[in-house]
Amino acid sequence: xxxxxxxxxxxxxxxxxxxxxxxxxxxxxxxxxxxxxxxxxxxxxxxxxxxxxxxxxxxxxxxxxxxxxxxxxxxxxxxxxxxxxxxxxxxxxxxxxxxxxxxxxxxxxxxx
Amino acid sequence: xxxxxxxxxxxxxxxxxxxxxxxxxxxxxxxxxxxxxxxxxxxxxxxxxxxxxxxxxxxxxxxxxxxxxxxxxxxxxxxxxxxxxxxxxxxxxxxxxxxxxxxxxxxxxx
Numbered sequence: 001x002x003x004x005x006x007x008x009x010x011x012x013x014x015x016x017x018x019x020x021x022x023x024x025x026x027x028x029x030x031x032x033x034x035x036x037x038x039x040x041x042x043x044x045x046x047x048x049x050x051x052x053x054x055x056x057x058x059x060x061x062x063x064x065x066x067x068x069x070x071x072x073x074x075x076x077x078x079x080x081x082x083x084x085x086x087x088x089x090x091x092x093x094x095x096x097x098x099x100x101x102x103x104x105x106x107x108x109x110x111x112x
Numbered sequence: 113x114x115x116x117x118x119x120x121x122x123x124x125x126x127x128x129x130x131x132x133x134x135x136x137x138x139x140x141x142x143x144x145x146x147x148x149x150x151x152x153x154x155x156x157x158x159x160x161x162x163x164x165x166x167x168x169x170x171x172x173x174x175x176x177x178x179x180x181x182x183x184x185x186x187x188x189x190x191x192x193x194x195x196x197x198x199x200x201x202x203x204x205x206x207x208x209x210x211x212x213x214x215x216x217x218x219x220x221x222x
Contacts, residue, residue: 004155040214041214042116042201042203042212042213042214042215043156043201043210043212044212045209045210048208048209055208056208056209091155091156093156098143098208100146100158100161101146101158101210102158103148103155103156103157103158104155105154105155106153106154106155108153
């Protein structure tokens with residue numbers, strides 16, 4: 001069974017630029033999550049989708065972050081404009097509803 | 113709001129020693145607790161998942177216990193090996209959301 005795929009693996013941008021991350025979940029997983037993991041901290045949930053509807057985006061900084069999940073499969077997370085404090089690893093995970101989450105390898109973002 | 117704490121933040125042991133990693137959480141109304149392993153630059157790999165009705169879960173050299181009433185879980189790794197060097201995170205699920213601790217970074221010295 002293929003795992004959760006993410007791209008790119010690494011991205012370096014300057015502050016005020018925009019960036020987008022892509023996630024392809026495990027086939028059949030209706031629930032998709034985006035997490036932000038700052039160095040030395042545990043992952044923090046940014047947004048959770050059930051199919052293509054948003055379940056929770058309470059910790060998503062909506063003035064600069066946006067996410068969508070078209071057709072209930074792939075998802076993109078965008079940051080515009082980026083700030084220095086957005087430097088982190090962005091993890092995507094997927095699951096069957098209310099079941100164990102499986103994580104992708106993450107995208108490491110550096111904002112200079 | 114659920115708060116998850118892992119102490120210590122880092123641990124170094126000689127090969128062969130047993131590892132004991134601690135996790136505490138503030139709200140005992142959880143569905144389950146999960147232990148993850150994270151290697152540098154990698155995503156999270158699930159090690160063990162304990163349902164709220166269970167007291168422990170075992171997989172090979174790993175054993176995790178859960179005491180929901182006191183808000184604690186412990187991960188035991190028997191006979192540690194250099195390949196066990198990684199960061200170990202615990203996460204508790206309440207309602208639909210996972211709340212993570214900051215992790216314990218383990219170094220096993222050969």
